[in-house]
Amino acid sequence: xxxxxxxxxxxxxxxxxxxxxxxxxxxxxxxxxxxxxxxxxxxxxxxxxxxxxxxxxxxxxxxxxxxxxxxxxxxxxxxxxxxxxxxxxxxxxxxxxxxxxxxxxxxxxxxxxxxxxxxxxxxxxxxxxxxxxxxxxxxxxxxxxxxxxxxxxxxxxxxxxxxxxxxxxxxxxxxxxxxxxxxxxxxxxxxxxxxxxxxxxxxxxxxxxxxxxxxxxxxxxxxxxxxxxxxxxxxxxxxxxxxxxxxxxxxxxxxxxxxxxxxxxxxxxxxxxxxxxxxxxxxxxxxxxxxxxxxxxxxxxxxxxxxxxxxxxxxxxxxxxxxxxxxxxxxxxxxxxxxxxxxxxxxxxxxxxxxxxxxxxxxxxxxxxxxxxxxxxxxxxxxxxxxxxxxxxxxxxxxxxxxxxxxxxxxxxxxxxxxxxxxxxxxxxxxxxxxxxxxxxxxxxxxxxxxxxxxx
Amino acid sequence: xxxxxxxxxxxxxxxxxxxxxxxxxxxxxxxxxxxxxxxxxxxxxxxxxxxxxxxxxxxxxxxxxxxxxxxxxxxxxxxxxxxxxxxxxxxxxxxxxxxxxxxxxxxxxxxxxxxxxxxxxxxxxxxxxxxxxxxxxxxxxxxxxxxxxxxxxxxxxxxxxxxxxxxxxxxxxxxxxxxxxxxxxxxxxxxxxxxxxxxxxxxxxxxxxxxxxxxxxxxxxxxxxxxxxxxxxxxxxxxxxxxxxxxxxx
Numbered sequence: 001x002x003x004x005x006x007x008x009x010x011x012x013x014x015x016x017x018x019x020x021x022x023x024x025x026x027x028x029x030x031x032x033x034x035x036x037x038x039x040x041x042x043x044x045x046x047x048x049x050x051x052x053x054x055x056x057x058x059x060x061x062x063x064x065x066x067x068x069x070x071x072x073x074x075x076x077x078x079x080x081x082x083x084x085x086x087x088x089x090x091x092x093x094x095x096x097x098x099x100x101x102x103x104x105x106x107x108x109x110x111x112x113x114x115x116x117x118x119x120x121x122x123x124x125x126x127x128x129x130x131x132x133x134x135x136x137x138x139x140x141x142x143x144x145x146x147x148x149x150x151x152x153x154x155x156x157x158x159x160x161x162x163x164x165x166x167x168x169x170x171x172x173x174x175x176x177x178x179x180x181x182x183x184x185x186x187x188x189x190x191x192x193x194x195x196x197x198x199x200x201x202x203x204x205x206x207x208x209x210x211x212x213x214x215x216x217x218x219x220x221x222x223x224x225x226x227x228x229x230x231x232x233x234x235x236x237x238x239x240x241x242x243x244x245x246x247x248x249x250x251x252x253x254x255x256x257x258x259x260x261x262x263x264x265x266x267x268x269x270x271x272x273x274x275x276x277x278x279x280x281x282x283x284x285x286x287x288x289x290x291x292x293x294x295x296x297x298x299x300x301x302x303x304x305x306x307x308x309x310x311x312x313x314x315x316x317x318x319x320x321x322x323x324x325x326x327x328x329x330x331x332x333x334x335x336x337x338x339x340x341x342x343x344x345x346x347x348x349x350x351x352x353x354x355x356x357x358x359x360x361x362x363x364x365x366x367x368x369x370x371x372x373x374x375x376x377x378x379x380x381x382x383x384x385x386x387x388x389x390x391x392x393x394x395x396x397x398x399x400x401x402x403x404x405x406x407x408x409x410x411x412x413x414x415x416x417x418x419x420x421x422x423x424x425x426x427x428x429x430x431x432x433x434x435x436x437x438x439x440x441x442x443x444x445x446x447x448x449x450x451x452x453x454x455x456x
Numbered sequence: 457x458x459x460x461x462x463x464x465x466x467x468x469x470x471x472x473x474x475x476x477x478x479x480x481x482x483x484x485x486x487x488x489x490x491x492x493x494x495x496x497x498x499x500x501x502x503x504x505x506x507x508x509x510x511x512x513x514x515x516x517x518x519x520x521x522x523x524x525x526x527x528x529x530x531x532x533x534x535x536x537x538x539x540x541x542x543x544x545x546x547x548x549x550x551x552x553x554x555x556x557x558x559x560x561x562x563x564x565x566x567x568x569x570x571x572x573x574x575x576x577x578x579x580x581x582x583x584x585x586x587x588x589x590x591x592x593x594x595x596x597x598x599x600x601x602x603x604x605x606x607x608x609x610x611x612x613x614x615x616x617x618x619x620x621x622x623x624x625x626x627x628x629x630x631x632x633x634x635x636x637x638x639x640x641x642x643x644x645x646x647x648x649x650x651x652x653x654x655x656x657x658x659x660x661x662x663x664x665x666x667x668x669x670x671x672x673x674x675x676x677x678x679x680x681x682x683x684x685x686x687x688x689x690x691x692x693x694x695x696x697x698x699x700x701x702x703x704x705x706x
Binding site for chain 1: 504505506507527528529531532533537538540543544546547548549553554557558561562565597598614618
């Protein structure tokens, strides 16, 4: 029973903190964020911090992360922030529109308005909520259900800032938009980030999300992103997570797709202490296509949990899910993939696969495919494997003169290749290949030249 | 070049090889024949360094060195090449990367500079011609989606690229039609020299029409029960392995 008590204590502590700061939060925030705040808080109190008794968080224990003391950053620090002084992302030849989020707050780096196509808005969520609340009104909080996930409730209760992106009708953003989320503080810090992406009918955009920690403090970051994909629109959403061992990250991404739209996501977890990626895609129009990929590399005591839900609400849609994990040392991983085909979603094609490679006897992987099919004319498949490196293949490579270590590396690269090849931005794909190579070699997979001194 | 003395090998406690003795000199071609389950592939795999086997007795020296002291990759770099009976498919490892890495590891061992991409492609083209290897195949992952014949050609292609001193062809003829068999045999013969030796493991005489052996050994129940010249292969073809079995009291 002590677990329940502890959890209650932790949840109460969080709730108490919310009550303390709520007047300030409400006063400093735009109305549209405030309108969701109260209900979100009630939903959080009703659910509490997720425990492993909760079916959806069965494989990920957030209790230790929540039991630490954190500073909360409910105000934006007004100091001048110069990205290039602390951080340089050296994804080469990546002609990107760059935006930085520091501890959940939006900092515009360069003047991107001149580069982005006309009427594309890439701005601070808070700023947009103040200046043009009508842009948020229809969409904000519509996908991220505070009753279904206490972490989402918590995010919505604390939400202040993040980024807002709107790509207007029939506009194609040629260069990818790169959003770098950094965690850097002078003590252990709890971070909330809230994002909203609206891609209007016929529009097309590619986002590269890079998540980093810049120093060794403990971080607990809880971010929520809602993505609306209009009719005939295309969104590529590539995430590269590279945080240190003391960082806990819960990322919840919600995608809502209209007819004939396409969403491609790829989540590459290079490094992180505890990472939980929630992804829910709703195919809400006919002929929608969702390609959802993920690749995680774990070692030491790291934990990565990929939790996906693919909802086929309308007929003639297609979804492909492919997630892979490579687990070394005593790391633990989980994949839960749900395909939910609604009654009307005839002629659905929904495929899911999860392959995992365990490099040691101590590494552990939990995998749980779930198919809920209410329509009768559908094609669905799922498959999961947990295995070791194929010894016969390893011997084959060695028998041609290739060193064992190198041969293992080739095998691991081969394993991740199937996921990485789906990244359509070539320089990014090459860069990720390189980072993976470094990661697998045991070198620190730094993708920047900064002096970031963390032990990752 | 290779000297095997009283080699005894077991797998999971079951004895497979039971006192093999074999001497192989440069320039020689030895055929090892025998019925299924006689231990032919075990012998080939043990020579290449596969680790699933337990060596219970005996010794093998290769070029004057204890073979058991060498890792599979060291054996390869020192000139031992196994053409696999069942080459594995390795999705995601591109053929070109694999071949280039393998060849450059060999070069590094010999103290030579690694080949540049351009130089490598040139060498690859030459060797491909030797076994009439389809260019499209080298654009794929290792053995991925190759037919049985293509896999075997690929083995000989790798052999041509790595220029081994001692080649062990494990059932290279199985799964080949007559044309592919001729091509493969042609490749093997083109690589023969006075310095190199070849061990041909097969249970049909057919391949030996094209790769003519100097010595034929019959392996039965983990022992070499007969050794003679190439005429032994014809005798086997005529009388079948029943003859051997009877002679050995079965």
